[in-house]
Amino acid sequence: MNSDSEVFSLHINGVVREVTDSWLGESLLDVLRDRLGLLGVKGACEQGECGSCSVMVGDSLLCSCLVMAASAVGEPIVTIEGLTPEETLSDVQAVFVEAGAIQCGFCTPGLITAVHDLLDRIAIPTDSEIREELAGNVCRCTGYGRIIDAVQQVAVRRADSSDGAL
Amino acid sequence: MTVIDHDAGPRTSARHGTVGTSPPRPDGDAKAQGSFAFSSDLSADGCLWGATLRSPYPSARIVSIDLSVAFKIAGVESVITADDVPGEAYYGLISRDQPVFASDVVRYVGEPIAAVAADHPETCRRALAAIVVEYEELEPLLDPEQAIDGSHHDIHPDGNVIRHQRIACGDIERTGSVVVEGTYEIGMQDQAFLGLEAALAIPDPDGKGVELHVATQWLHEDRGQLAACLALPEESVRLVLGGVGGAFGAREDISLQVHTCLLALRLGRPVRFAYSRTESFLGHVHRHPATIWMRHHADADGQIVKIESRMVFDGGAYASTSAAVLINAVTHAQGPYRCANAVVDGYAVRTNSVPCGAMRGFGVVQACFAHESQMDKLADACGLNAVEIRLRNAMRTGDRLITGQPVLNVAPVERCIRDTAALPLPTEPIGGNLTANGGVDPMKLPGGAGRTADRGDIVRGIGWGVAIKNLMYSEGFDDYATARCQLADGVATLKFATAEVGQGFVTIAAQIARTILGIDDVRLDQIDTQIGSAGSTSASRQTWMSGGAVDLACRTVREAMFVDVGRAHDIDPLRLVIDGTDIVDESSGWRMSVAEANAGLAYDETVEYRHPPTVELDESGQGDCHTAFAFVAHRAVVDIDPELGLVKVVQVATAQDVGRALNPLSVIGQIEGGIAQGLGLAVMEEIIQVDGAIRNGNFTDYLLPTFLDMPEVIATLIEEPDPRAPLGAKGVGEPPCVSSTPAIVAAIRDALRSVDGVGKPLARVPVRPADICL
Ligand code: FES
Ligand code: FES
Numbered sequence: 029m030n031s032d033s034e035v036f037s038l039h040i041n042g043v044v045r046e047v048t049d050s051w052l053g054e055s056l057l058d059v060l061r062d063r064l065g066l067l068g069v070k071g072a073c074e075q076g077e078c079g080s081c082s083v084m085v086g087d088s089l090l091c092s093c094l095v096m097a098a099s100a101v102g103e104p105i106v107t108i109e110g111l112t113p114e115e116t117l118s119d120v121q122a123v124f125v126e127a128g129a130i131q132c133g134f135c136t137p138g139l140i141t142a143v144h145d146l147l148d149r150i151a152i153p154t155d156s157e158i159r160e161e162l163a164g165n166v167c168r169c170t171g172y173g174r175i176i177d178a179v180q181q182v183a184v185r186r187a188d189s190s191d192g193a194l
Numbered sequence: 195m196t197v198i199d200h201d202a203g204p205r206t207s208a209r210h211g212t213v214g215t216s217p218p219r220p221d222g223d224a225k226a227q228g229s230f231a232f233s234s235d236l237s238a239d240g241c242l243w244g245a246t247l248r249s250p251y252p253s254a255r256i257v258s259i260d261l262s263v264a265f266k267i268a269g270v271e272s273v274i275t276a277d278d279v280p281g282e283a284y285y286g287l288i289s290r291d292q293p294v295f296a297s298d299v300v301r302y303v304g305e306p307i308a309a310v311a312a313d314h315p316e317t318c319r320r321a322l323a324a325i326v327v328e329y330e331e332l333e334p335l336l337d338p339e340q341a342i343d344g345s346h347h348d349i350h351p352d353g354n355v356i357r358h359q360r361i362a363c364g365d366i367e368r369t370g371s372v373v374v375e376g377t378y379e380i381g382m383q384d385q386a387f388l389g390l391e392a393a394l395a396i397p398d399p400d401g402k403g404v405e406l407h408v409a410t411q412w413l414h415e416d417r418g419q420l421a422a423c424l425a426l427p428e429e430s431v432r433l434v435l436g437g438v439g440g441a442f443g444a445r446e447d448i449s450l451q452v453h454t455c456l457l458a459l460r461l462g463r464p465v466r467f468a469y470s471r472t473e474s475f476l477g478h479v480h481r482h483p484a485t486i487w488m489r490h491h492a493d494a495d496g497q498i499v500k501i502e503s504r505m506v507f508d509g510g511a512y513a514s515t516s517a518a519v520l521i522n523a524v525t526h527a528q529g530p531y532r533c534a535n536a537v538v539d540g541y542a543v544r545t546n547s548v549p550c551g552a553m554r555g556f557g558v559v560q561a562c563f564a565h566e567s568q569m570d571k572l573a574d575a576c577g578l579n580a581v582e583i584r585l586r587n588a589m590r591t592g593d594r595l596i597t598g599q600p601v602l603n604v605a606p607v608e609r610c611i612r613d614t615a616a617l618p619l620p621t622e623p624i625g626g627n628l629t630a631n632g633g634v635d636p637m638k639l640p641g642g643a644g645r646t647a648d649r650g651d652i653v654r655g656i657g658w659g660v661a662i663k664n665l666m667y668s669e670g671f672d673d674y675a676t677a678r679c680q681l682a683d684g685v686a687t688l689k690f691a692t693a694e695v696g697q698g699f700v701t702i703a704a705q706i707a708r709t710i711l712g713i714d715d716v717r718l719d720q721i722d723t724q725i726g727s728a729g730s731t732s733a734s735r736q737t738w739m740s741g742g743a744v745d746l747a748c749r750t751v752r753e754a755m756f757v758d759v760g761r762a763h764d765i766d767p768l769r770l771v772i773d774g775t776d777i778v779d780e781s782s783g784w785r786m787s788v789a790e791a792n793a794g795l796a797y798d799e800t801v802e803y804r805h806p807p808t809v810e811l812d813e814s815g816q817g818d819c820h821t822a823f824a825f826v827a828h829r830a831v832v833d834i835d836p837e838l839g840l841v842k843v844v845q846v847a848t849a850q851d852v853g854r855a856l857n858p859l860s861v862i863g864q865i866e867g868g869i870a871q872g873l874g875l876a877v878m879e880e881i882i883q884v885d886g887a888i889r890n891g892n893f894t895d896y897l898l899p900t901f902l903d904m905p906e907v908i909a910t911l912i913e914e915p916d917p918r919a920p921l922g923a924k925g926v927g928e929p930p931c932v933s934s935t936p937a938i939v940a941a942i943r944d945a946l947r948s949v950d951g952v953g954k955p956l957a958r959v960p961v962r963p964a965d966i967c968l
Contacts, residue, residue: 051316067235068228072388072439073471077893080388108228117226125222128859131867132696133225134388134439140226156626156637159901166893168388168440169696171866172904174859 036101040064041110050097056090057081059097060107068108068137072166079165082138083107089145091164108137111144120144120182127178131169139165143179152183209774212709213921216859219701220718221694233409233436234392238464241394242271244457245318245467246450247308247325248476249300252546252886253334253349256298256307260326264310267324269317272461275308279456281425285448287415287551291352292512294423294452299332301349301511302548303887304476311457311465334546334886338485338508341543349511349544356509356542357517359524361815363596364535370491370499374571378488378564379958381880382508383481383871385553386898389439391449391469391477395458403430404455409438411445411693414727423452424459431455435721441695442871443552444478446732447514475891479514479551480881482507482542484523486564491535496576496586500535501568501596503527507542507550507560514551516542521669522557524815525597529565530607530662530825531587536596538815546886552732554871555932558663563959566659566936570943580658580940584611589662589825597811599818603924604914606851610827611660613849617829617908619656620845624833625649640833640840642902647835653948654844657940659828659933665925666735666805666821673735673821674804676726677743678719679707679751682796684789686711686748689719692728692740697927698860699736703744705856706921710748712772712788726802734824734925737856742920743803750799759791803920822918825851826929828869828937831905834945839963841877843903843938849910853924858911861926866907868930870899875931876938878903880960935959942966 034050040060050059057074060066060083070080074093081092084106112118117125120143130136139162146153146161153161158179159172167175211217224230261273276283276297283297284290296305310321335346341354348354393408403426410416413433421428438445450467458465469477484507491500505523509516520542527538553559573583588607594600625647626638639647667673678689686707694700704716728740752772760767763786765779772778778785809817831845846869855861878897882889890896915922939956946966947953956965 067231070228070232070234070388070439072390073893075471075892075894078388112227117223121223121226124226125218128216128863130219130222130225131698131863132387132389132438132440133221133230134232134696136225137228156635160637160643163900163902166388166898166900168386168442168871168898169867170863171868171870171899171907172901173866173907174863176901 034098036098038097038100038105039103040105041107047097054097056092056095056097056100060092066107066109070134070137072134077166079142080135080138082141082165084141084145089142108141111141118144119185123178123182127181128174129170129178135165135167139167139175147183147186152187211705211714213705213856216857217701217705219698220704221700231437232389232439233407234390234468236394236407236436237466238394238396241464241466242311242313242461243315243318244309244311244454244465245315245322246306246453247322249296249303249305249307251300251329251331252303253332254300254329255332256296256300257328257330259308263326264321264324267317267321269313270310270321272311272457273308273321273325274456274460278460279423282422285419285423285452286513287447287515288517289352289513291350302546304548305511306453309453309457311461336545336547336886338506338543338545341545342506342541349546354544356513356544357520359520359540359811359815361524361536361538361596363598366535366537368491368500368535371494372492372572372575373489374568374575375489376567376571376955376957378486378567380484380560380563381960382483382550383553383875383879384475384881384896385442385444386896387440387442387444390471390474392467393436393450393454394464394466395454396464397458397462401459401462404459405432405434406451406455407434407436408451409436409445411441411695411732412730413691413693413723415730416448416451417723419448420451420455424455433723435693438693438695441731442554443556443732446552446730447479449477471893472891475881475888476548479549481553482509482516482519482550482560484560486560488564488568490568490572492572492576494576496572496578496583498531498533498587501528501533503538505540508545508547509542510545510547510549512549514549516550518668519551519557521811521819522664523561525595525819526558526561526662527565528596529562530589530660532589532593533596538596547883548888554868555928556733558661558932559875559935562659562661562932563936566933566940567957570940581611581615584658584660597819598816599820601823603822603918604851604853604916605823605825606912606914607660607825609912610825610849610851613910613912614827614829614847617847617910620831624652624654637902640835640842641838646838647840651837652833652835653945654831654833655941655943655945655948657830657937657944659935659937659940661826661929661933663734663824663929663932664820665738665824666733668808668821669810669819670808673729673739674802675728675739675743676800676802677740677747678725678800679747680798681711681713681751681755681792684713684715684792686713686716687719688716688744689725690728690740690744691721691723691725692736693731694721695731697731697864698857699740701860702737702741702856706741706744707748710745710752712775712777714775725800734928737923737925738919739803739805741923743801745920746803747799747801750801751797754797755792755795758795824924824929826933828934830934830937830941832938832941832945834942834966836946836949837967839967841942843873843905845906845908846934846937847908848930849912850926850929851912851924852926853916853919854913854922855911856921856923861911862909864926865909865930868927869907869934870904872931872934873903873938874899875959876935877961
């Protein structure tokens, strides 16, 4: 819309997406949502406080509201839409639904992204580790109890199924 | 980990998905995948963005507004002010006292003055900056007492006192041998839902109507206010519920609805608005800050003989629901305790602060912090402990409130207290068990990762809070809910206008239909205004009200089906019942699946459910003004660092009177979520205003409980089905955040007392570090 427009490409959910109309310095959150239509990424504070906008950039879980989109060029970006093939649920997603970890659901995409990241790094997190690792994701509805329960259930299921595979 | 002690009582093994089980939410998969459309995700072809210009002053006269520069900015399509409102210039929930746009004066920082529509949010921002408003600043009214004593001129034609209500009950001269008193303050809390205000308005091609997709708590109330402002007949204003990212009271009032529709109708193009977090703090009402003085008289063994109270609620610039919030506060002054004599004086006043209105707990939160703080003082004065003083005074079914109203509901106050007391205390010592390598986990100490706490300095305390909370609307309001049930070819379809805000009504509506109809395939129609009102998703009322309407609609369909099936198979329809997914003649043993029996038949019933009427309070505050009541007890355990004033809430135990848990997992979710908000008010959350301006309207400065702040919750559900409730189930949303706050504060007081034997009064919430350590 103005002369400061930038053209660059982002690797998002395994696909190269061209961003043609972004302005210099536009946040990754705004580019993902408003330019590329990835509406599963949510914004609720735009100050890095709530975690609703969490996405994976390379190996890091980041608040997309705090990152300039242009700075993510060349890094693989994974949003909630790219966690699983379309129409399917990951184990974390399925357990969130079953375990009552979702009420309004606004925090959910960011949280589920964060939980995948957590369980990839720490297979069987303690209660303290879950709380500390997820402390950047605010949920106003659930009081967190069912979410912690869901994370533990996934960890146990993964451990059980890898035991079974041995 | 959280323990759910689910006292289900006798229960036959229910079919999955029916009442009493915990099936997953119908919208759960979409929410987990990120494909659920919240109102902020909605757009339309050719859609413009809207934005709002707001007042920087708490009180000022508008001398002039110059829009000419804004209009010239490329991409700006329209700029509107009060002059462009075709209909009613004011809106409001109880009284229409709030202007769509301020025209002559502004009454709070953040009041809307103009709105723009443009091709991009950035263009909107520039257009707002280009609007030139000349103000003449006026002396703001910021002290609620000045609103009462008349020392400040009226800041609104309706006056500075929104409502004054007195309650005089029994012998108001009575005194007791034990007297305790205190003055308590409650700070302004924000609902802080995550899904910010957003809406999309699509005008009809002929310009004579509009469709608004909006996250709200009450579609039909919005429609009524909107249609009046737009000067359109109600049927030309169609509302569709946009996905709601939490509500907690903040979406009961109009925020961006009128502005969005005005611009869309004016331009003949779709317009969307989306507030930022900072704008959201200005754009919705908050929990009333309040000052409550209370004096309890008791006899020597701790029986309450009289309470006296004066309550002042700061309603901010516009009335919103302040009058009803006040009534909840004054009528709940006694708490869940017997009390024959009382004098209560309550004021809801107007000031030049940001408007206050509904938030989860609705006036009862403030009253409860005062009466529970008083109960602990009374216990001390009588030499009793916190549990004993409450048990001695616990209300029972049939007892009267200070309004003269008998409590006709199941009232298991004593059981709430005893069952809570029976829940285990934390087993881990202060700071938790030592880690595998013999160290202390800092996350288990006050101050957490800051590692400021020395384990040896930390002290633990235990505190109690018990509450009564009214359910549904009060004071003669015609409170009803509408639901439609269609049954054809073994598929049931439900329609209602009940706002699903996250609480899970969509889940239990389908559960009710499965139970009543013996059908597993239940579909939910769009939530919109193409059916009668469901009333608001507030006052813990939808399980009872919309649940009651769905139940009644399904029963009506079922009875019609029984008549047809009876005729076809020559069975008296009165002998037919639903057993699982079959229709059964219990006397002959004949049975047939509902789906089979329903083949080729179709039913369609729309019903309204109403609760028994209530009345307005009279001048002495007497009258059966409330519909029903629920009860709850909380016991909190905290660890504090007395030198740094840091608090770690270690555990909250609760027993809640739920009537019947239609979906136990959802009930637990409401309990845990409500306690989190109660904890927030106890130790973290407050909107700070300086000279009428919010200073912390963002999530960096307004502190919300995170995973690390929330303790373990242990809950017992007390299921004594209420014969007055359509499904035996009471609303469960509000009680968890009513008495959790005073329980946590009492626990901090208890811990502090163990340090020096004296402690601190902590008469104000949220409790700040300085209140503890200085
Ligand atoms: S929107 Fe990015 S952290 Fe809140
Ligand atoms: S479910 Fe509503 S914010 Fe988490």
